[in-house]
Amino acid sequence: MAEDTHTPDIIRPPQEIVDGLREVGAATCGGELKKLGIVDPTIGGPTAFTPGKVVAGPALTLQFLPIREDVYNQDEYSGPERQLHRHALYHTQPGDVICVDARGDMKSGVFGNMMLTFFQGRGGQGVIIDGCIRDFPIVKRDLDIGLWLKGVTPNFHTQTNIYPYAVNVPIGMNDTLVMPGDIIVADDDGVVAVPAKLGAELLDLASQHAEWEEFSRQKLLEGGHLKRYYPLSDEARPEYEEWKKQRG
Amino acid sequence: MAEDTHTPDIIRPPQEIVDGLREVGAATCGGELKKLGIVDPTIGGPTAFTPGKVVAGPALTLQFLPIREDVYNQDEYSGPERQLHRHALYHTQPGDVICVDARGDMKSGVFGNMMLTFFQGRGGQGVIIDGCIRDFPIVKRDLDIGLWLKGVTPNFHTQTNIYPYAVNVPIGMNDTLVMPGDIIVADDDGVVAVPAKLGAELLDLASQHAEWEEFSRQKLLEGGHLKRYYPLSDEARPEYEEWKKQRG
């Protein structure tokens, strides 16, 4: 869809890595990334507005700036092709996740129903905003995309203090950097931005999770002691081996 | 019910305008009000605590001030007729919405179960508070009114720092002015205060929404392009005309 816009596209990571990280989930991605040197890859602020949804995909990014009337003084529907929040969505490919630096603003709804319908129609799967959307009642009822937001509002995207300034540039969301093409992993724990070049290594690391964890969890739930079962102690290992055997 | 209280009543808007605006919803009310010159009619802060509820009605208002012990030093149940949060509710008529400037306080529950039961018994339909209620577990289970709040708390209304000071006066809720008699429109997007004298014009404006929107939405959901369908382009108009004809 690059021909529809003058803004740059992103490079998308291999689908199998994206799919693997979706399986892994945000918490394990976040924890293991620390071992790879990324201290805090979590995008603080936005929380799950579509509980139960799990999303992983490459990040399209959109940066808002404060409005100043000599630079931006437009109505909701005026000169739509000059509005960059549209252009951000023109890049949408199936599986994409749009990440928006809305400056933490709680007074403007970055996207409304029509934009989000287009996004879903193009295959977009997740929306992460350091701010709000509008038309939440309709979006919740009619669409099937994942939403991680700071809130919702009746106001439209440029109604108060912010306007869309740039597409697919590095952005700051709260205290976290998001690069265009990062692999976003989001679930009910929140949102993690995985640097694309660390995706494969992270997936590898995350799948090394000890196979005894399922055994330990069961034991803990039955009242077993942390010291014995988590991490698995040498004393409990024969018990675990037996359990494995039983299970087949 | 005006005989029960020394506080002033409000002037209520025509029911058909209120009903019309409820159909319109908060997002369209908010967006269109900007075109009528009201930059930001949204009451920031309170969010939907009764998801799915849609409410429109005239605003009763209640203003809290900080407690000072020489001015207000009362217990929860002492001298009930001197407590103005009761008087605010004495004005309730069917369809009314009570709006409370609770100074953003998260430590006092402005209304509890009994007050809200009375409010519902009198026909009240919505409660908007820049602060909290208490008895939320019971209210959620037993009552059927809409709640837009900043939070809930076990504390009662004057337990910590605020007391009810005035009824049906202009109030500030967060950064937004609410006048007694404003038409409040609230849904899962949040809360909009519509100036009563703008109600008819707003309803008129809001109903001019292009009839092609339903068509466009369907097309966008199928993967159609924003440029073509939103707003409806000249290229797509014949397609739309055809769709209309098909539909009958």
Added chain:
Amino acid sequence: MAEDTHTPDIIRPPQEIVDGLREVGAATCGGELKKLGIVDPTIGGPTAFTPGKVVAGPALTLQFLPIREDVYNQDEYSGPERQLHRHALYHTQPGDVICVDARGDMKSGVFGNMMLTFFQGRGGQGVIIDGCIRDFPIVKRDLDIGLWLKGVTPNFHTQTNIYPYAVNVPIGMNDTLVMPGDIIVADDDGVVAVPAKLGAELLDLASQHAEWEEFSRQKLLEGGHLKRYYPLSDEARPEYEEWKKQRG
């Protein structure tokens, strides 16, 4: 379980008082405690993440401090027996509630799935944190404990700025003091810390709630007036007596 740890245990209150206060609920506990001289016993900040859960039980406490690399510079799983958030849980007895001063931190998940599974396995019933947990998707799906939190996060407990420093010491949660052994009462209204030595008196006070309240509530719901029914006026008393007789 005291033999597993060098940290002090708590003194637990009589079970019948705990059970009684659970029946009473957070709002009445909070309101009545003011009459006993505790102005604001509510732990502000944490809200219900398991709606509908009602919990009462003695408080285990856990204090976090800011990380400094010369004092604490550990990985998620290194030297587990040196990590005091484990020791806090070693004290768990059936019905216990763990209260954590996590300094309001939104970037570290104090407990994850395995810790919380152990806690439930030992009979723990409630978790109150001035901060976050991680693994919320799994916890919500698999466990049955009550959670009152400020949020959730993919990060683990020492991933960013805090580490567990002390167990079963007095802690500050937001603006509220929690003593080890306090009786915590938590529901959808929020969390109240009841001083153990006030438990019996509070229970006594809370059960004196006028028996006319149920009558009044029914009347209010039918549109009866606050002045007549709440508190019950002398005029309405014969009506109430009649209602009681009818009811048997």
Added chain:
Amino acid sequence: MAEDTHTPDIIRPPQEIVDGLREVGAATCGGELKKLGIVDPTIGGPTAFTPGKVVAGPALTLQFLPIREDVYNQDEYSGPERQLHRHALYHTQPGDVICVDARGDMKSGVFGNMMLTFFQGRGGQGVIIDGCIRDFPIVKRDLDIGLWLKGVTPNFHTQTNIYPYAVNVPIGMNDTLVMPGDIIVADDDGVVAVPAKLGAELLDLASQHAEWEEFSRQKLLEGGHLKRYYPLSDEARPEYEEWKKQRG
């Protein structure tokens, strides 16, 4: 000056009480008021912008509300007589202190140079604002009034979000109630609002400060021990008596 305005005037306290409390200072007024039942009479937020100034006087009050364009949509100089921040100052008598609830707003300058010049010309001595003034460079250079503010700004009073709504009504400044006619005592420690009817009792209480305090302070400065000298112990009393005798 009451003839210049339709807004109510205040009742001013006896001058000797005001003068006495100025001598006492904010810290002692604040501390002793707690003994008289006023837990927290301090106006948090505003700090001293004219270091060294000490002010005491009766409170004129001014309340701002959020701007809404249908209610207030004026320029800086339009219809000056309709602007209530002027009317608040019309009441100024020598020694008065103006207290403004500016909603904590950091974007509008409540008064500028001309207003403050008028205020000083009429004998006004202090300005307390939960917000900002503008023209601070000129005011600092040319005027001699005391200023306790949250900040300063180049913007004028209705440039962004607030407009003056009421004069000489009870106001909330941050978390503190200020009544018209309260005795304001302000110095580099901050601002205390003394309820007028407590003025005489407070002055009496504050002047009972033990005469040994000067002695104790001198001893402490020389390295004497708190236990011995503050409060004055029985052991140190003979030493104090001797010191008094020496002093004559």
Added chain:
Amino acid sequence: MAEDTHTPDIIRPPQEIVDGLREVGAATCGGELKKLGIVDPTIGGPTAFTPGKVVAGPALTLQFLPIREDVYNQDEYSGPERQLHRHALYHTQPGDVICVDARGDMKSGVFGNMMLTFFQGRGGQGVIIDGCIRDFPIVKRDLDIGLWLKGVTPNFHTQTNIYPYAVNVPIGMNDTLVMPGDIIVADDDGVVAVPAKLGAELLDLASQHAEWEEFSRQKLLEGGHLKRYYPLSDEARPEYEEWKKQRG
């Protein structure tokens, strides 16, 4: 100095406009800009750390983003030529003002003594940061540039959470847009960003200030009434004419 860096330079406004606006001062610039359609040109947050300084000049801009270790993981002095906060200063010409979007961060000192010495050596006159500098004791003692900051800190520029990302791009400072080449006017009232293309018109408008203001100010200081002297009433005009004649 453009040859020293790959980052873009700015276009500087005519010196006489800059000099004129410095005379006008921040408050008048801010107020008059509203009449030209710029609602809120004030950069909120930074305050005067060099009281008495008045500065006007074209804006060099510098944008920080949150650090992520795969993108930026450098020491204070490593690879200096890759650090963009140096490049921002390479553009310095006499009279320039550097404006920094430091994301409101209070933990990193954007510039230290050496950088600021270089800036002064090149003729730079003002530093506006939505954040902090370090080495403030030395800078205050040895340099003569104007500083508008949110604070100071011992930490260096990338010690905690932010790194310099772009030079001479549009930036958001708090809630205000700053464009490269804007005319910054800063004094003890704060900082105003004047759009370059409005500079001449603003200067023209600001110099139309009524010549009676000086007269009115004197009268107000002597106790004259606002109604008569501000704005100058018809009744007072003959008095003013007389005053003008006297003055010569």
Added chain:
Amino acid sequence: MAEDTHTPDIIRPPQEIVDGLREVGAATCGGELKKLGIVDPTIGGPTAFTPGKVVAGPALTLQFLPIREDVYNQDEYSGPERQLHRHALYHTQPGDVICVDARGDMKSGVFGNMMLTFFQGRGGQGVIIDGCIRDFPIVKRDLDIGLWLKGVTPNFHTQTNIYPYAVNVPIGMNDTLVMPGDIIVADDDGVVAVPAKLGAELLDLASQHAEWEEFSRQKLLEGGHLKRYYPLSDEARPEYEEWKKQRG
């Protein structure tokens, strides 16, 4: 003075290290500590209230907790020997610095004039509080200790929400850990907590500052280029050698 209190004393570092670090100053201490692995040793929040003061010394610590009326319900002067903020000061030895975790509270003045006079009488040199003192007008006029505070207030130490709970324990100040016996270095840049065991190494590292810095600074002030002089380039080295020779 340990005999006066049941609270633990601290271990004090060698005086020459303390004196050396005072020479070094907060900024260099903070920056160099990052190289020693302490990412952020700066105590955010408190700022210099005695501009120009430079202080270094071992940390006495004092921890406040939220007041609850069953645990702490005392007057300003009641039972002074039970008030732990006194005991913290009993440990004072010449050169000590008292660090207080006052929970960021802006409503209670941790120390007043008498306490601070005692502290100075005993040789205390610095006071660092994540909160406020009271009696600031007198303290500023009569005492000669350094103060780093968040603010000042007329209220006394337990007037609102906090009470002193522990002495010479590890405390969190804002986001920073302070251990009893840390070497505090404070000046107009702010406050750094140096881990005692890193003191010698830090002093060594800090004194390795290149001797060319003075030369470079002079050159930069004359308009020399950063690239050439900071850090000193090979091209500029002969010039520097010449400068050194000239200087003798």
